[in-house]
Amino acid sequence: MTVYLSGSKIAKQMTENFPEAVAEASDQAVVVKSESLLEVAQYLKSSPELDFDYLTSITAVDYYEYFELVYQLTSLKHNHSLVLKTRCYGRDKPAVLSVVSLWRGADFQEREIYDLMGIRFNGHPNLNRIVLWQGFEGHPLCKDYL
Amino acid sequence: MALKTEPFVLNIGPVHPSTHGVFRMRTTLDGEVIVDMEPVFGYLHRGIEKLAEERTYTGIIPLTDRLDYLASMSNNLAYCLAVEKLAGVKVPERAEYLRVIMAELQRIASHLIGVGAFMNDCGAFMTPILYMIREREKILDLFEMVSGQRLTYNYMRVGGVSQDIPDEFLPALDKFVRQMPGFLDEYDQLLAENEVLLARSKGVGILPKELAINASASGPVLRASGVKWDIRKADPYSIYDRFEFDIPTGSAGDCYDRYWVRVQEMRQSLRIIKQAMEQIPSGAVRCEVTHLIHPPVGEAYARVEAPKGELGFYLVSDNSIAPYRCHIRAPSLLNLTALRDLVIGWKVADAIIIFGSIDICMGEVDR
Numbered sequence: 001m002t003v004y005l006s007g008s009k010i011a012k013q014m015t016e017n018f019p020e021a022v023a024e025a026s027d028q029a030v031v032v033k034s035e036s037l038l039e040v041a042q043y044l045k046s047s048p049e050l051d052f053d054y055l056t057s058i059t060a061v062d063y064y065e066y067f068e069l070v071y072q073l074t075s076l077k078h079n080h081s082l083v084l085k086t087r088c089y090g091r092d093k094p095a096v097l098s099v100v101s102l103w104r105g106a107d108f109q110e111r112e113i114y115d116l117m118g119i120r121f122n123g124h125p126n127l128n129r130i131v132l133w134q135g136f137e138g139h140p141l142c143k144d145y146l
Numbered sequence: 147m148a149l150k151t152e153p154f155v156l157n158i159g160p161v162h163p164s165t166h167g168v169f170r171m172r173t174t175l176d177g178e179v180i181v182d183m184e185p186v187f188g189y190l191h192r193g194i195e196k197l198a199e200e201r202t203y204t205g206i207i208p209l210t211d212r213l214d215y216l217a218s219m220s221n222n223l224a225y226c227l228a229v230e231k232l233a234g235v236k237v238p239e240r241a242e243y244l245r246v247i248m249a250e251l252q253r254i255a256s257h258l259i260g261v262g263a264f265m266n267d268c269g270a271f272m273t274p275i276l277y278m279i280r281e282r283e284k285i286l287d288l289f290e291m292v293s294g295q296r297l298t299y300n301y302m303r304v305g306g307v308s309q310d311i312p313d314e315f316l317p318a319l320d321k322f323v324r325q326m327p328g329f330l331d332e333y334d335q336l337l338a339e340n341e342v343l344l345a346r347s348k349g350v351g352i353l354p355k356e357l358a359i360n361a362s363a364s365g366p367v368l369r370a371s372g373v374k375w376d377i378r379k380a381d382p383y384s385i386y387d388r389f390e391f392d393i394p395t396g397s398a399g400d401c402y403d404r405y406w407v408r409v410q411e412m413r414q415s416l417r418i419i420k421q422a423m424e425q426i427p428s429g430a431v432r433c434e435v436t437h438l439i440h441p442p443v444g445e446a447y448a449r450v451e452a453p454k455g456e457l458g459f460y461l462v463s464d465n466s467i468a469p470y471r472c473h474i475r476a477p478s479l480l481n482l483t484a485l486r487d488l489v490i491g492w493k494v495a496d497a498i499i500i501f502g503s504i505d506i507c508m509g510e511v512d513r
Contacts, residue, residue: 001380001381001382002380002381028445053359053360054359054362055362056362056449056456056458056475057447057458057460057473057475059460059471059473059475061462061470061471062471070445070460072447072458072460072475076359076373076375079380079381083447103360103361103362104357104360104361104362104483104484105360105361105362105363105480105483106362107361107483108479108480108482108483109479109480112479116195116196129188130187130188131187131188131191131512131513132188132191133188140193140196141195141196
């Protein structure tokens with residue numbers, strides 16, 4: 001049975017290594033600051049007792065004031081999972097760091113988020129539209145898209 | 147003087163019998179060998195995630211039918227589980243059993259098409275797939291009995307299933323479960339040691355274990371690479387913890403292993419159905435849920451082991467009658483992530499087989 005790790009517990013562990021990284025933590029998820037996303041992800045992946053080798057899914061939610069990116073991480077070895085979140089403020093060209101260098105599985109999903117929500121992923125090797133065509137105007141999954 | 151050569155760009159698809167829908171492989175060739183490949187899709191994009199934000203929670207179930215249209219029951223199940231998690235709905239026992247029976251029948255139906263289409267790609271044109279369709283037809287008859295539909299069933303509901311099974315269902319299912327192993331043996335006899343299949347798929351398109359995990363592959367594609375990971379065992383949902391079954395895994399991660407894992411999974415599904423038929427209790431098939439569900443503010447991620455891999459629904463509720471956000475974690479899309487690595491260095495004819503062995507459904511890739 002998959003163990004769903006508590007966000008606040010992981011946040012406590014993380015503050016030892018990255019005192020500035022955690023923005024918010026609850027039982028359901030841990031929210032990190034967008035600038036420290038990549039180093040936190042790197043730590044979660046390489047730390048032997050966490051060992052999040054499998055990126056289940058990435059998605060984004062538009063809350064008007066900010067975009068929230070939701071990373072569902074799983075460790076196949078320990079069979080536990082964690083919800084990692086980060087927030088991206090501002091509607092004009094929002095951007096976060098790409099995690100493709102850690103998990104290849106992020107490739108298409110980040111492209112999809114860029115395509116449908118307009119969030120840019122810095123460091124993505126091929127950030128192009130994926131389901132809509134080149135030249136399409138706007139990003140339809142944004143709440144202000146009509 | 148050396149002959150001057152230059153790379154040649156060949157588009158395979160989007161409309162091509164071997165692309166299983168509208169998928170395009172933009173390949174760069176050196177002679178007949180693929181040196182680069184870019185998958186292009188989106189031709190079937192209907193914006194289901196956006197449409198879902200405008201519909202009631204119950205109204206989204208027919209949309210999920212149209213994701214992976216070869217496995218509608220599994221899609222229904224994943225979505226209903228997500229809403230139930232969000233709204234805290236408890237499902238009656240009998241409905242849980244019916245859900246498991248339908249999901250496993252659906253797995254067999256989907257794998258039959260997966261294996262049949264794979265044989266088509268191998269060059270055994272139409273003969274094997276017609277054998278497979280012959281059996282799939284019986285499963286569709288069963289689904290028609292319970293839901294009235296043969297492709298998009300819209301059978302499951304939040305809190306159970308739409309209606310109880312008719313009296314003639316269980317005898318017909320029993321007959322199917324008794325006959326099917328014989329047919330699987332027949333396929334094995336025809337295919338498992340078939341010279342053509344072995345020559346064309348053994349050692350072709352090897353997906354190493356590390357890459358499979360790193361590229362978020364799931365389902366038979368992941369298991370063929372030797373990773374023993376099945377959501378039904380790893381994170382049992384519904385009532386899967388009550389059944390005995392094995393997880394078949396491959397070792398080489400080549401096209402043949404992906405084929406082999408699918409065939410073995412059909413046998414395991416039959417085992418589960420047999421146990422479910424013995425244990426199924428009588429009683430209600432649906433609990434009382436208001437028609438306009440408005441779950442409390444929050445979010446939920448529910449996942450199932452769909453025939454093609456891990457299918458997940460991520461729902462965010464703002465306490466209105468429609469979800470604030472509905473994201474679908476589509477196994478077909480993520481299984482394509484590693485496709486480029488698989489086909490590079492192989493010939494065009496092999497690329498067709500490698501692509502076929504991943505078994506995708508474009509309705510789910512594009513959504």
